[in-house]
Amino acid sequence: MMKISCLNPIAAVGMQLFTDAYEKVDDFAASDAALVRSASVHELELPDQLLAIARAGAGVNNIPLDKCAEKGIVVFNTPGANANGVKEAVLAGLFLGARDIVGGVNWVQTVKEDPNVAKLVEKGKKQFAGTEIMGKKIGVIGLGAIGVLVANACVALGMEVYGYDPFISVDAAWNLSKDIKHIANVEDIYTNCDYITVHVPLMDSTKKMINADAFAKMKDGVIVLNFARDLLVDDDALEAAIAAGKVRKYITDFPNAKTAQMNGVVAIPHLGASTEESEDNCAVMAVKELRDYLENGNITHSVNYPACDMGICKAAGRITICHKNIPNMLGQLTGACAAEGINIEDMTNKSKGDWAYTMMDIGSEVSEALVEKLAAINGVVKVRKVK
């Protein structure tokens, strides 16, 4: 029986997809596969028997991807499954930026006991007034699942939308409204836009991408939205930009010890994907990915191993191998089968960066001897008898 652990609560509609062949356990160290949302896996010891981790969500900066790859642990995420939830939160952020709704709501609480509250409201409201978003320019940095939805929604709201993504996928490009201005140099967003919203993954290359240089190029009074990750923004530079009046407001779904205390910051407690719909979508997609991997060896939406799919095995046996993407691996894998007198009926080999994955359907049962021979090949990190 496969043991599944959850490092965060995962929506029931997903967990119910596990059959009786699975057992839910509390102990990550005892699990064959794990589900996670935002909990950090970096500090955890990765158990030897762990086959896969599924992130019910998009961002995988909470998971040590390279360490997992080295142990043959396939890490999945659920692309797009929470994108609409985040888009709607970003739209809320946009409106919270345009007028001081948060300040106004808090102020009403301070005068609510006054019998003249209605009159006080009419007198005091001007301090919370703002601007409309229609006709304003917004720059969307990162046009993936979320960025595309945000950009298109902003077009529908009557905004002038600038989009920047040097690595945009063909699918995302197809889905983008033709009214979005394609920006090749992010500086054109900094210099032109009244609103800037960031939707890129947190990676070494994107850490602190919104820094003092970027702020210096921005228009005075710009509103910056960050519903991606806090570390994309240099907090010290942000503080200086707010103090100088360069940034009118910073709307973030990722408050930290510094930004939570800053004036001019609207801090939302990471609610982007906290909707029933997003939680359900992510859980269902994550569990389906895990089951297909555990039961058939197929990989869909992995972030550290290549996609690889041979459907359901109809041969006598199926064996899968996680290995380094280095020369002569295939020769050695097929050679090991030949040495055992095994006929390979079908096979697929795919690579992604430094790592590769091979699936072999064979004409006889997978023997212990074959597993051992394959596992002994230099560069092989995990061999699994799937059938």
Ligand SMILES: NC(=O)C1=CN([C@@H]2O[C@H](COP(=O)(O)OP(=O)(O)OC[C@H]3O[C@@H](n4cnc5c(N)ncnc54)[C@H](O)[C@@H]3O)[C@@H](O)[C@H]2O)C=CC1
């Ligand atoms: N607030 C929340 O609850 C949530 C936050 N997120 C965050 O949003 C991020 C984006 O999510 P998705 O759109 O679903 O991911 P995605 O993978 O579909 O899109 C990310 C896009 O960023 C682009 N990109 C990468 N580096 C870039 C750069 N230097 N400049 C411009 N574009 C760049 C990629 O080409 C890709 O198109 C996630 O990585 C996560 O950190 C995601 C879901 C929920």
Ligand SMILES: O=C(O)CCC(=O)C(=O)O
């Ligand atoms: O599970 C969550 O609420 C976190 C969502 C998120 O940040 C992501 O999917 O990257």
